[in-house]
Amino acid sequence: MPGTVLLLAASPVGKGCLVDAASVLPVLAAVPPAVLAGTDTANVVELADPLEPQAVLTRLRAAAAAGGPLTVFVTGQLQLDRRQHLPHLALARTTPSTVRYTGFPWHWFREELRLRAAGTTTVVVDLHADAEAWGWLRGHALECGPTVGVYGRVAPPPGRRTVAAPTYMKAVATVLRSGGRPEIEQLHQMALGRIAGEGEVGDLVLGGVAAVGFAPAAPALPVPRGSAASTPPGAAAPRPPLSALNGPRPQTPDGLGRAGQGVGKTTPATGVTDPHTAISTAVQAGRHADADALAARLEQAAAASHGGGSEEALHWAEVRADLAMFAGDAERSCRTWMAVAAARLAAGQAVDAPAVEAAVDRAHHQWGRIADVVRARELGPALAELRSRVPGRRQGALDHVQRQLRQLQLQA
Template sequence: MPGTVLLLAASPVGKGCLVDAASVLPVLAAVPPAVLSGTNTANVVELADPLEPQAVLTRLRAAATAPGPLTVFVTGQLMLDRRQHLPHLALARTTSATVRYTGLPWHWIREELRLRTPGTTTLLLDLHADAETWAWLRSQPLDSGRNSAVYGRIAPPPSSRRAVAVPAYMKAIATILRSGRRPDLAELHQQALARLGSDGYGNLVVGVPPAAVPVGSAPRPPYPPERPRPHMPDRLNTPGRERVDDPHVAITTAVQDGRHDAADALAAEHEQAAVRAHGPASEQALHWAEVRADLAMFAGDPERSCRTWLAVASARLGAGQPVDAPAVEAAVDRAHHQWGQIGDPARARELGAELADLRARVPGRRVGALDHIRRQLSQLQTLGS
């Protein structure tokens, strides 16, 4: 099965730039796609200094839903938004004052990769942090999800404000791969670090095999079981292997096989079990509702996906979560996206009114989102008259 490779290099234009991220792309592009992916053949998507977070999200989502192994190379700069102090990948237009609207929230990457089968996803990171983000990283890890292998480094701010760093770790990765041989990921990572030499001193080094929990992070709640089971780790410690009773694996396999009804039925069973055990507004129940919303999208049913995301957003708000909580914003954003895919004008008008009410409370990070809904509703009213 062919693999997929996403090459993402992003950094701000102007004085806020800490790293010349795009300089690594010619070196990576010189590596054969099969070597980048570790498969016999691979499709490569390249994003150089993208402008819009939604455009990056679209490419990331397409890569995440492709069958076969996925390797994502991310080179760039991390910044925190001023309101929630959450990490973002800075894009070309990002400044310290506009991170919330012009940067790519790191949790978007985690969320897009969460349904992939453990052991099929690799993230290779060469990131630089500004002073505020560096201080934040000293007390908590960069969460890239539990199903992905993550290797790389995060470099501290340069000593001089005028200095623009070189993505030396990623260039080392590319140089090693240009030999035509792709070592084991852990070996590749160590070889790249060795090439950094003293330049790598002081970096935060990321080396997380699939199904491992980053040092210093709190483990995520286990999925709700259908029946009591003895205490055991959420995952096997052997890298690359999955627990056969993990429903996420079975669901992902069903989706990849085109068995969308079976995937949704399995997710619905776990959602009902979570509701019985923890309540309808619990994180366990909402997790499975979110899974079902994604499954509806994969099945080509944007109306059902939109309805489910709207219900998730309403439930989170009803439980007292703030309107700018990442999970609330993500639910409304995804409902908005799926609403735009609905072909039936009558159904779109019906859901659009509910979406507009939610958007008035949860404006999100994109300026003009509510105005967009209102314009679309006006056009839909014309179609229905």
């Protein structure tokens, strides 16, 4: 099966630029696509200094939906938004005061890539952090979910009036151009060895799934494994395979733990081994009703044990929202995402909490796909009310709902 490669290089224009990110693209582009992907054939998508986060999201979502292995090469700089203090990949128009709206939230990588099967996705990064993001990284892991390998380095801010070079990513490209495609861990260590020889030390090194550590004087040493991960939910519309099936799994009555702990145990509520796998298998076979019925039983069991507004119950509600989407029932998916958002708000979660924003964004996304005008018109006011409380990160989202609703009301 052919692989997919996404080359993303982004940095702000002007004095806010910390790294010449785009300079790495010609070097990476000189590597044969199959070598970049580690497959016999591959499709390559290149994004150079994109302006809008939604444009990046669209390309990332398309890459994540493709079959076969996916490798994402990300070069650029990290900045924190001043409201939620979450890391963003700075884009061409990003400034310290506009990061929330002009940068690409890092947890969107997680949201899109967590939908993929375990072991099929690798993210290779060469990032420079501003001072605030560098401080944040000392207490948090930069990762893309429990099923995605992240390799690379994050460098501290360069000196004043200095624009750094993406030396790690150029080293990766140099290794790949020399012939052959080593395994990702070996490729990572070889690249670190090259930049260590150039005197670059003290970077934050990433190697594996949610594994981070500050590199010693010789960055090519093995990176510590098993570091704690910060896993804020994101706000992007889902794509197959099931997001909640491959993402972190909350403790449920069946004994399944986060990140797949307990796999292999039989679930008392359903009598099946690992319901996430069973549901995914049913969807792939087109048995959407069976998949939803199983998820519904798990949701009911979680609600009985932990309460209807618990993370355990909401996990299965989110699975059912995804299942409705895969079954082509946009209306049911929209209603379920709206119910999830309402439950989170009722539980006291903030209107700008990533999980709340994610639920409303997905409800909005599915509402736009309801073909039945009457059904869409019926749901519109409730979505508009929800949007007025949760405007989300995309400016004009509420205006879009109101405008679309007016158009629907004019239709017979």
